[in-house]
Amino acid sequence: MRDYGLLASIAAVLAVPALLVRPWPQPEQGWRLIDRVGGSLAIGLLIGRLAALAIDDPGSLTSLADLLVIRSGVDFWPGLAAGLAWLAWTERRAGQHPPALLAMVASAGLVGWAAYEASCLLRDGCPGPIRAIGLRPDGLVERQFPVALVVAAAAVLAAWLLDRARHRALPNIDTILIAIGSVALIRSIASFWLPRVGTGLTRQHLMSLIVLLACIAALTAVRQRRTLNAS
Amino acid sequence: MIVIAAVAIFVVTRPVSTPVFVADGPAIEAPPAGALTDLSADEFESVLVGLRGRPVIVNVWASWCAPCRTETPLLERTAQAHQSDIVIIGVNSRDQRAGALAFMDEFDVTFTNIFDSSGEIRGRLGVRGFPSTYVFGADGALRTTVVGGLTEQRLASIIADVTA
Numbered sequence: 001m002r003d004y005g006l007l008a009s010i011a012a013v014l015a016v017p018a019l020l021v022r023p024w025p026q027p028e029q030g031w032r033l034i035d036r037v038g039g040s041l042a043i044g045l046l047i048g049r050l051a052a053l054a055i056d057d058p059g060s061l062t063s064l065a066d067l068l069v070i071r072s073g074v075d076f077w078p079g080l081a082a083g084l085a086w087l088a089w090t091e092r093r094a095g096q097h098p099p100a101l102l103a104m105v106a107s108a109g110l111v112g113w114a115a116y117e118a119s120c121l122l123r124d125g126c127p128g129p130i131r132a133i134g135l136r137p138d139g140l141v142e143r144q145f146p147v148a149l150v151v152a153a154a155a156v157l158a159a160w161l162l163d164r165a166r167h168r169a170l171p172n173i174d175t176i177l178i179a180i181g182s183v184a185l186i187r188s189i190a191s192f193w194l195p196r197v198g199t200g201l202t203r204q205h206l207m208s209l210i211v212l213l214a215c216i217a218a219l220t221a222v223r224q225r226r227t228l229n230a231s
Numbered sequence: 232m233i234v235i236a237a238v239a240i241f242v243v244t245r246p247v248s249t250p251v252f253v254a255d256g257p258a259i260e261a262p263p264a265g266a267l268t269d270l271s272a273d274e275f276e277s278v279l280v281g282l283r284g285r286p287v288i289v290n291v292w293a294s295w296c297a298p299c300r301t302e303t304p305l306l307e308r309t310a311q312a313h314q315s316d317i318v319i320i321g322v323n324s325r326d327q328r329a330g331a332l333a334f335m336d337e338f339d340v341t342f343t344n345i346f347d348s349s350g351e352i353r354g355r356l357g358v359r360g361f362p363s364t365y366v367f368g369a370d371g372a373l374r375t376t377v378v379g380g381l382t383e384q385r386l387a388s389i390i391a392d393v394t395a
Contacts, residue, residue: 072297140375141392197313
């Protein structure tokens with residue numbers, strides 16, 4: 001039997017935000033957006049996979065077969081950075097303002113990420129610490145607290161709050177930084193509960209903390225500069 | 232909401248795979264760690280019988296398998312971190328011995344590995360793809376099977392479960 005959990009997860013990343021988008025974009029604009037977001041996702045997966053290989057197994061970088069097996073690991077942050085850079089580049093190439101597009105898709109992106117996390121139900125049964133309340137992944141005896149479902153709920157909440165803030169004229173750059181910072185914050189907190197081998201911070205946890213600090217620093221700098229310019 | 236409801240129904244109603252493999256035979260000692268020992272399927276089962284009392288993770292791998300390259304360092308780290316409470320056994324199958332040894336050397340594998348030259352072990356375990364991981368409880372019963380690459384979270388949660 002083939003396991004289609006990962007494929008279903010990727011489909012959910014695109015389908016769930018698309019279902020929630022209101023108002024629906026005009027057909028021409030909608031296709032353009034789907035094209036760019038789809039391209040961004042593909043680039044993100046490719047770069048995330050390359051980063052994972054470069055860090056974990058540099059000897060496989062020249063092997064196309066190894067590169068294509070994304071199931072073997074995709075580094076989240078390099079993938080996200082590449083996906084956003086691709087989106088920004090295509091927008092600039094079309095003569096548009098990249099921050100406007102990135103801010104526009106920020107909430108939808110958070111919902112897409114939430115969909116991916118929630119689809120752990122289809123992949124690995126949502127592992128977590130052993131608790132009295134939780135799910136019991138196939139074959140396991142103890143119930144495990146489904147950290148990924150809590151992450152998904154937190155991401156949806158962050159998307160909703162960001163959407164409300166956008167309607168109150170939150171600037172584009174702030175929207176982008178808050179969206180990325182929210183992901184970093186949620187991942188940083190969740191990483192404390194996620195099961196890991198051995199002790200110490202995982203690479204993903206460390207990267208999330210670095211990104212979180214970078215977002216806070218950038219947001220502070222942007223706001224300070226805005227205040228200085230205003231005065 | 233329809234998508235979420237459909238997913239929930241699928242998760243709740245999907246059949247749970249039932250493990251069938253049961254190791255049988257006289258107990259024998261596990262082969263030395265770090266080596267690649269040629270064993271028959273019967274001998275492999277006897278090794279598992281001999282290890283009853285501790286949870287055992289059997290990982291079926293091959294040097295040509297891409298996810299195995301990602302998984303092996305994780306298994307090595309696990310073997311080091313859980314030396315006292317679990318046993319990890321690699322089963323190299325559908326592979327060349329020289330390639331397997333080079334692979335083990337590349338990743339500095341120190342846990343026990345068995346060379347399944349005839350493919351008998353693979354057949355007895357019912358391997359459906361590479362890599363495949365079989366988790367046995369301390370009582371020797373097969374608890375769960377993972378086909379495909381293991382993530383650190385998944386492996387750690389399985390270990391937490393079998394050692395709880």
